[in-house]
Amino acid sequence: xxxxxxxxxxxxxxxxxxxxxxxxxxxxxxxxxxxxxxxxxxxxxxxxxxxxxxxxxxxxxxxxxxxxxxxxxxxxxxxxxxxxxxxxxxxxxxxxxxxxxxxxxxxxxxxxxxxxxxxxxxxxxxxxxx
Numbered sequence: 702x703x704x705x706x707x708x709x710x711x712x713x714x715x716x717x718x719x720x721x722x723x724x725x726x727x728x729x730x731x732x733x734x735x736x737x738x739x740x741x742x743x744x745x746x747x748x749x750x751x752x753x754x755x756x757x758x759x760x761x762x763x764x765x766x767x768x769x770x771x772x773x774x775x776x777x778x779x780x781x782x783x784x785x786x787x788x789x790x791x792x793x794x795x796x797x798x799x800x801x802x803x804x805x806x807x808x809x810x811x812x813x814x815x816x817x818x819x820x821x822x823x824x825x826x827x828x829x830x831x
Contacts (some may be wrong), residue, residue, distance in 0.1 A: 704749075705746070707770075708746045708747075708748070708749060709746045710770070710772060711743065711746075711750065711755070711769055711770065712743060712744050712745060712746035713773070714768065714769045714770075714771075714773065715740070715743055715744055715758060715769060716744045717773065718762050718764065718768070718769075719740075719744075719762070722762060724762075726740045726741060726744075729758070729761055729762070732761035733754075733757040733758045733760070733761035734757055735754065735757060735758070739754065740758075743758075752766075755769055755770075
């Protein structure tokens, strides 16, 4: 990917995410602690923002920096089963399957529920009877 293509990608993402949140250029610049002239240049694809600038914009938009550097509607995240990380939650254990952002944010997870001390319903399909 050429440098101009990367700058255009960042420009599209900053503009789209700013619009999704209803921020003006001035509001996002204030939140990101940037000069007012910086954002129009970034959104026009004319500026080559530093890592610190991108970090500030991402923090102001409340997103990971990677969302500024990834094409909208990115392909599904694929993980091998043996590389999957399960984490504890109040509902059981959760394994992230996918995260997609754009007009909203989609986080797809697999949740493994563990029943402890609960009585099994009698006669349920495939459920053991007590």
